[in-house]
Amino acid sequence: LYFIDTTCAGNSSSNGTSGTNFNERINDDLSTVEENLHRLHIRIQYDDHRNDLLVNIIEAQCLPSESEELVNPYVKIYLRPPVDQKLRQTSVQPQTINPIWNEYFKFGVANETVFKTTKTLYFYIYNYAHSSRPECIGEAQIRLTPQTMHGCDLWCPINKQRA
Numbered sequence: 001l002y003f004i005d006t007t008c009a010g011n012s013s014s015n016g017t018s019g020t021n022f023n024e025r026i027n028d029d030l031s032t033v034e035e036n037l038h039r040l041h042i043r044i045q046y047d048d049h050r051n052d053l054l055v056n057i058i059e060a061q062c063l064p065s066e067s068e069e070l071v072n073p074y075v076k077i078y079l080r081p082p083v084d085q086k087l088r089q090t091s092v093q094p095q096t097i098n099p100i101w102n103e104y105f106k107f108g109v110a111n112e113t114v115f116k117t118t119k120t121l122y123f124y125i126y127n128y129a130h131s132s133r134p135e136c137i138g139e140a141q142i143r144l145t146p147q148t149m150h151g152c153d154l155w156c157p158i159n160k161q162r163a
Contacts, residue, residue, distance in 0.1 A: 072128040
């Protein structure tokens with residue numbers, strides 16, 4: 001949840017803040033909140049017995065889109081440095097900016113190498129278009145740590161792709 005400070009509401013206040021400055025602050029706060037609403041819900045777990053990193057792509061909220069249009073989103077998942085050449089991606093969810101996938105992916109990562117190199121999960125969100133190339137509309141990333149590797153439920157901010 002995001003809260004906006006309204007302590008200086010009104011035309012003027014004891015700290016000299018004018019109503020115009022307050023409105024500017026509200027607009028700045030709202031644009032920050034709006035940017036932070038684009039998010040991806042994932043769950044990560046490392047299976048010590050099978051040497052597998054399990055990644056559950058659960059859902060996304062308020063995906064970036066042109067003019068609030070609905071998109072046909074899917075996610076491509078990469079682990080860097082790479083452990084194999086296998087492509088991992090979710091299914092396409094039709095006509096939504098709030099897709100629900102609840103899809104599972106695994107990466108074989110040997111227990112002895114899990115923390116020897118810094119590993120990062122990258123999530124690229126694409127809009128599938130029937131008549132043109134898929135367009136990357138956002139991305140998120142998570143650096144893996146001992147805490148995230150042993151069971152973590154996260155909402156990751158999605159950064160909009162710049163044209």
